[in-house]
Amino acid sequence: MAPSPRCLGFLVALVCAVSVCFSSVSGGGRERGPITTNGGNYTKVCDPARFAAAGLDMAGFRYCDASLPYADRVQDLVGRMTLEEKVRNLGDRGEGVARVGLPRYLWWGEALHGVSDVGPGGTWFGDVVPGATSFPLVINSAAAFNETLWRAIGGVVSTEIRAMYNLGHAELTYWSPNINVVRDPRWGRASETPGEDPFVVGRYAVSFVRGMQDIDGRDAAAAADPFSRPIKVSSCCKHYAAYDVDAWSGFDRLTFDARVQERDMVETFERPFEMCVRDGDASCVMCSYNRINGVPACADARLLSETVRRQWQLHGYIVSDCDSVRVMVRDAKWLGYNGVEATAASMKAGLDLDCGMFWEGVHDFFTTYGVDAVRQGKLKESAVDNALSNLYVTLMRLGFFDGIPELESLGASDVCTVEHKELAADAARQGMVLLKNNGARLPLSPKVNSVALVGLLEHINATDVMLGDYRGRPCRVVTPYDGIRKVVNSTLVHACDNGACDTAPPATVKTVDATIVVVGLNMSVERESNDREDLLLPWNQTNWIKAVAEASLNPIVLVIMSAGGVDVSFAQDNPKIGAVVWAGYPGEEGGTAIADVLFGTYNPGGRLPLTWYKNEYVNKIPMTSMALRPDAEHGYPGRTYKFYGGADVLYPFGHGLSYTNFTYASGTTAAPVTVKIGSWEYCKLLTYKKGVTSPACPAVNVASHRCQEEVQFNVTVANTGGRDGSHVVHVYTVPPPEVDEAPLKQLVAFRRVHVPAGAAVEVPFTLNVCKAFAIVEETAYTVVPSGVSKVLVGDDALSLSFPVQIDLAV
Numbered sequence: 001m002a003p004s005p006r007c008l009g010f011l012v013a014l015v016c017a018v019s020v021c022f023s024s025v026s027g028g029g030r031e032r033g034p035i036t037t038n039g040g041n042y043t044k045v046c047d048p049a050r051f052a053a054a055g056l057d058m059a060g061f062r063y064c065d066a067s068l069p070y071a072d073r074v075q076d077l078v079g080r081m082t083l084e085e086k087v088r089n090l091g092d093r094g095e096g097v098a099r100v101g102l103p104r105y106l107w108w109g110e111a112l113h114g115v116s117d118v119g120p121g122g123t124w125f126g127d128v129v130p131g132a133t134s135f136p137l138v139i140n141s142a143a144a145f146n147e148t149l150w151r152a153i154g155g156v157v158s159t160e161i162r163a164m165y166n167l168g169h170a171e172l173t174y175w176s177p178n179i180n181v182v183r184d185p186r187w188g189r190a191s192e193t194p195g196e197d198p199f200v201v202g203r204y205a206v207s208f209v210r211g212m213q214d215i216d217g218r219d220a221a222a223a224a225d226p227f228s229r230p231i232k233v234s235s236c237c238k239h240y241a242a243y244d245v246d247a248w249s250g251f252d253r254l255t256f257d258a259r260v261q262e263r264d265m266v267e268t269f270e271r272p273f274e275m276c277v278r279d280g281d282a283s284c285v286m287c288s289y290n291r292i293n294g295v296p297a298c299a300d301a302r303l304l305s306e307t308v309r310r311q312w313q314l315h316g317y318i319v320s321d322c323d324s325v326r327v328m329v330r331d332a333k334w335l336g337y338n339g340v341e342a343t344a345a346s347m348k349a350g351l352d353l354d355c356g357m358f359w360e361g362v363h364d365f366f367t368t369y370g371v372d373a374v375r376q377g378k379l380k381e382s383a384v385d386n387a388l389s390n391l392y393v394t395l396m397r398l399g400f401f402d403g404i405p406e407l408e409s410l411g412a413s414d415v416c417t418v419e420h421k422e423l424a425a426d427a428a429r430q431g432m433v434l435l436k437n438n439g440a441r442l443p444l445s446p447k448v449n450s451v452a453l454v455g456l457l458e459h460i461n462a463t464d465v466m467l468g469d470y471r472g473r474p475c476r477v478v479t480p481y482d483g484i485r486k487v488v489n490s491t492l493v494h495a496c497d498n499g500a501c502d503t504a505p506p507a508t509v510k511t512v513d514a515t516i517v518v519v520g521l522n523m524s525v526e527r528e529s530n531d532r533e534d535l536l537l538p539w540n541q542t543n544w545i546k547a548v549a550e551a552s553l554n555p556i557v558l559v560i561m562s563a564g565g566v567d568v569s570f571a572q573d574n575p576k577i578g579a580v581v582w583a584g585y586p587g588e589e590g591g592t593a594i595a596d597v598l599f600g601t602y603n604p605g606g607r608l609p610l611t612w613y614k615n616e617y618v619n620k621i622p623m624t625s626m627a628l629r630p631d632a633e634h635g636y637p638g639r640t641y642k643f644y645g646g647a648d649v650l651y652p653f654g655h656g657l658s659y660t661n662f663t664y665a666s667g668t669t670a671a672p673v674t675v676k677i678g679s680w681e682y683c684k685l686l687t688y689k690k691g692v693t694s695p696a697c698p699a700v701n702v703a704s705h706r707c708q709e710e711v712q713f714n715v716t717v718a719n720t721g722g723r724d725g726s727h728v729v730h731v732y733t734v735p736p737p738e739v740d741e742a743p744l745k746q747l748v749a750f751r752r753v754h755v756p757a758g759a760a761v762e763v764p765f766t767l768n769v770c771k772a773f774a775i776v777e778e779t780a781y782t783v784v785p786s787g788v789s790k791v792l793v794g795d796d797a798l799s800l801s802f803p804v805q806i807d808l809a810v
Contacts, residue, residue: 034165035103043166044403045103056101064101066402070228073401074392077102078385086384087370089391091363092322092355093120105395107319108355109174111157111212111233112192112470113137113587115164122171123161125473128412129169132160133420133588134467134474136428138177138204139563140584142194142609143656144430145728146752147207153427154211156420158233163410172398174212175236175286175319176470179205179272180244182564182610183639184623186532188246191468191563191585195609196640196653198268199747202275209235209280215406226281226315230404231397236284237276239321240308241297242269243288248531248623254331257291260626262780265292268628274312283316283394287351289324296334298324299342304350317390320346322355325365339369344378352387416475421589428586428593430726430752433606434579434657436571441555441578443600443659448513450490453481454506454548455518456539457495459561465522466561466590474588480518480559483591487599501544505551515552516598517545520561520583531623535567535615542570549576559583559594565612569650582608600659605726605752607656607795611641617648629741642743654730654747654795660721660757664729664793664800668713671791672805673769675700675709675784683808684783692738697808699783707770711804715793717753718760726754729763730795733804735775736787745792748772767791773806784808 035042035050042050046064051057058064063077078086080100088095089102096104106122115132117123125131135141135153144150164170178192179201194204212235214220223229242258242265245251260269276282285308287298297303298320308314328334328342337345343365346354356364373379395401434442458465463477485491494506509515519541526532536542549556555578558571563585571577581604586593596602621636630638638644641653677683681704683697717727731749735742748767755761767773773789774782786808792801 034168034171037103041168043408044399045101045401051101054098054101058101061101064401069225070393070396071389073396074389077392078388083374083381083384084371086388088367090354090366090370090384090387092319092353093363105400106171107173107353108322109161109171110470111161111174111176112178113141113153113468114157114472114474115160115170116470116472118470123164123472124169128167129164129415131473131475132164132415133157133424134471135424136431136587136590137191137468137563137585138194139191139609140431140586141427142200142204142431143433143584143606144427144752145200145607145609145750146430147203149427149430150204150207151211152423154208154235156423158212159410160415160420161233162407163412163414166408166410167412172395172400173234173236173284175238175284177205177208177235177237178239179237179276180239181268181272183244183268183626183628185535185565185611185613186248186618186623187244187564188526188531189244189528190526190610192470196611197609197642197747198271200609200750202272202279205237205272205276205282206280209237209276209282213281213283215404217406220281227393227397229281229315229397230399231283232404232407234283234316234394234398236286236319237273237280237282238286239288240273240285241265241288241303242292242626243290243297245290245623246529246531248533251624253289253529254327256624257294258626260292263776263778264626264628266780266782267776270307273308277308277312277314281315283397284319285314285316286319286321287324288321289327291332291334296324296328296332298351299328299334299345299349301349309350316394317352317387318350319353320351320355323357325351325354326356326362339365340372340376340378343369344373347373347379347383347387352390421475424587425589425592428590429596429602431584431586431606432593432597432604433582433608433655434597434604435582435651435655436577436580437657438555438575438578441557442581442598444514444557444598448488450492450512450514451484451488452492452494452506452508452512452515453484453518454494454509454515455496456501456541457497458522459518459520460493460495462561462590466586467588468563468585469523469527477588478591480591480594483593483595484516484598487595501540503540503544503547505544505548509548509552509556511553514554515548515556516559517548517556518559518561519545521563521566522561526563532564535565535613535618537566537568545577546570546574549574552576554578557581557598559598561585565610565650567613567615567650569614572650603659603723603725605656605658605728607654607728607730608651609653611644611649611653612651614648614650617646620648642746645744652795656728658725658727660719660723660725662725662727662755662798663718663720664798665716665718666713666793666800666802669802670805671711671713671802672807673709673711674807674809675705675769677808677810678706681705683810684777684781686783686785687740687778688738689740695786697786697810699777699785700808702770702774702782702784705770705784707768709769711767711769711772711791713765713791713802715763715765715800716760717755717763719755719757722757724754724756726752728752729793731765731767732792733767733773734790734792735773736785736789738787739775739785741778742775769806773804
């Protein structure tokens with residue numbers, strides 16, 4: 001039952017902005033260097049002074065000879081350890097080995113949308129580092145559809161991490177980003193991800209990881225040995241794979257067995273991870289809690305060793321989601337295994353590091369049961385050696401042993417800089433999505449002198465809600481009230497506490513120039529370990545929004561804070577609600593961004609990275625059905641824009657309005673392509689709709705083809721309105737209509753461009769045929785089909801298209 005509402009109802013022009021500022025916070029005296037030895041602080045392991053302080057001579061340790069290849073150095077380091085010492089370094093709290101000069105290391109770090117202090121203490125705030133830049137949640141940044149922005153965010157986060165590392169406030173390995181696809185709109189962790197499209201999720205992963213790992217001024221592609229390429233901060237793509245059920249209707253992530261077809265694995269669940277590893281060169285992959293077709297993800301050799309390491313060529317390590325190995329025994333009770341057997345099975349499958357939680361006297365399984373696994377003959381000691389090698393090569397690439405000179409000058413002045421806070425604000429602006437704007441209600445006129453700000457206190461004064469989950473301590477927080485008050489002096493607030501408002505509208509909405517209602521969800525509704533039951537606004541918000549709209553002198557402006565979609569059909573259909581803006585969880589500078597959009601300082605250009613459904617949709621399919629395509633046997637509809645074309649869509653994927661108008665034009669009206677089938681290749685069969693005769697060569701296998709064919713075209717984006725604006729150009733391909741169970745369309749490229757009022761910008765696109773026109777057949781082969789595909793540019797009412805005839809020449 002919802003708590004009784006306590007309406008504050010204070011109708012007063014507040015004088016001071018309510019914000020959180022950490023510019024003068026001092027910590028608890030924990031300042032130290034990143035590596036502490038006998039009271040001394042050091043920035044790298046292989047420092048002669050550090051070894052001397054420990055009573056050791058560094059010259060006697062070959063692993064500190066920087067002239068040798070990393071592999072040789074790591075072989076020396078691991079070779080010096082006893083089995084017991086090796087095993088004590090297989091958990092997230094690596095103990096080190098003092099007798100050989102190896103310090104402890106805390107592997108667990110989080111940097112989802114800024115430096116976070118979630119974890120066992122490797123990252124902490126206080127003293128000279130009171131906070132770090134808190135960017136919008138990932139779902140917000142994804143709505144910008146701007147790869148340059150995504151990479152810039154990763155670059156700032158890694159700069160702040162390296163600065164904090166130099167000050168003893170951080171480690172160098174961070175388990176971000178979360179790149180699970182939002183398959184179901186109820187999933188509680190939608191805020192952490194880039195949305196429902198595997199291509200967008202993959203491109204976000206590549207951009208963010210490159211920003212985190214690549215060192216400015218060093219050519220990442222020039223490294224002769226990718227295992228020796230220096231990296232700024234280690235970034236980890238998680239949670240692999242088919243993980244998107246946390247806690248729903250009696251099912252939970254610890255015991256859930258995701259029953260997934262191979263086609264869906266290749267097409268949807270694995271694709272972002274493959275892009276992250278192959279194109280982003282991520283140095284870490286994290287496996288998930290769930291089982292996939294009966295086998296725990298963290299004990300599946302096909303997923304880990306065969307796919308991630310051998311096929312995709314991971315240059316790094318594989319870590320478990322925290323407690324995943326224990327979960328096999330305690331929760332899933334997989335094969336009746338005990339701790340020794342689960343440890344052996346996971347390590348043999350390719351897991352290198354066990355992140356654990358303290359439970360019944362045991363931290364992680366690897367350090368607890370690893371020795372017994374070897375002594376009992378269930379695990380080779382060489383498997384332990386191999387895991388440690390993957391870990392320590394990663395740390396060598398990070399400069400943990402030798403340092404990275406160009407990063408050693410970073411310090412407190414490089415955290416929470418003016419430029420970093422402005423990037424956070426710009427990211428929030430770019431991710432704002434204008435969902436509705438009847439009668440050009442927005443932007444609000446400069447003549448607006450008084451505003452009623454109505455809503456839940458936690459949204460109006462969103463010092464917590466805007467920061468979302470996996471946050472650290474922000475540099476500051478600019479709330480919606482703070483941002484709006486800077487624009488309008490007379491800001492009258494009607495805020496309701498304890499989770500609800502009554503339906504009696506405040507009298508001020510009848511007298512002010514504009515009423516802004518801020519509503520939505522929070523982390524008690526959608527978060528890790530908590531999926532939603534429906535898509536409705538909680539806490540009676542719908543009724544009091546209607547009441548406020550009805551009482552207001554002018555059509556109200558509705559601002560929604562959420563990650564997942566919310567069924568606001570009532571607002572879309574109500575003429576008294578003039579505009580709807582999705583603000584998501586916009587981070588520490590969110591209030592500035594909201595005000596800039598509402599008052600026209602910034603013209604919104606964000607697009608929804610996931611479909612917003614009407615609530616009826618979720619009543620037609622359980623979260624536990626993993627299939628993406630419609631399931632005729634059970635009457636389930638399809639999922640995501642790629643496979644659902646029904647009537648229960650409120651706002652489609654890619655939806656987003658602007659304060660100006662754009663048009664498209666292209667000189668390309670058709671693009672025939674001839675694909676020459678090599679002598680080493682064979683045609684692949686396709687599944688066609690009933691009554692369709694298969695051609696002699698239906699498709700070509702992408703894996704065996706050289707994939708040099710391209711389709712090139714330009715799109716002219718013209719701004720025909722009176723305001724400068726940014727516009728996202730989406731490029732889809734549509735498979736031949738005769739192919740059965742193919743996607744309705746699939747996004748293959750996107751570009752965000754700025755177009756001044758009255759001007760036009762020409763946007764070039766080059767589509768690789770194998771990447772852009774391929775589909776995944778029911779056999780799980782990725783193939784390019786023959787026939788007439790289509791290029792579709794745009795969404796909603798603004799679009800153009802042209803056919804692409806693909807002939808397969810045998």
